[in-house]
Amino acid sequence: MLELRPNCECCDKDLPPDSREAMICSFECTFCASCAGTVLGGRCPNCGGGFAPRPIRPPAALARHPASAVRVLKPEGCRPAAEG
Template sequence: MLSLRPNCECCDRDLPADTADARICSFECTFCADCATTVLAGRCPNCGGELLARPRRPADRLARWPASTERVFKPAGCAAAAASGVQP
């Protein structure tokens, strides 16, 4: 089951479990749509994997299996990706 992390690893923007603006890689590294597109060009700075829309858990299931509250913030990886000149 996906952990549904609560924030963008680049900018620390809140990403509620029901948002359509979250992007994840296969390791569940989590980013907002803006950072995924403009800073990271659709690639995870941690593993190089593709960033795709994070699925949303139905509300009744979310009540039983809540999203994670653990925030992961790694702005250095995003800064390195931006400095490399990666363009979408």
Template sequence: MLELRPSCECCDKDLPPDSAQALICSFECTFCQACSDQRLHGTCPNCGGELVRRPIRPARKLEKFPASSQRVVKTAGCPN
């Protein structure tokens, strides 16, 4: 099951579970649309994989299967 991480690893922007601006790679590294487009060019800086739109978990399922609250932020930042 997807973790649905709460923020962008580059800029720490909030990405709630219903965000259409969240992108992930196959390892669930999570980035916002702006960082993906402007800095990462659609490629995960951690694994080199493709960044794709993260699915939205139906609100009625979030109660039983909540999103992660653990923020992951690259301390060295992301490439420009």
């Protein structure tokens, strides 16, 4: 089950569970659509993979399985993944 992380790892923008701006990679690194598309050029800086929109958990399921409250932020700032 997805953690539904609460913020963009790059700019720290809040991304609540129902946000349509949340983008994730296959490892569930979480970024806002703006950072994912512009700053990172569509590639995760952690794994080099692409992004997909994060699914929205239905409210009844969210009540039983709440979103994570753990914020992840890169203190050194975001940088695009190195070419492989």
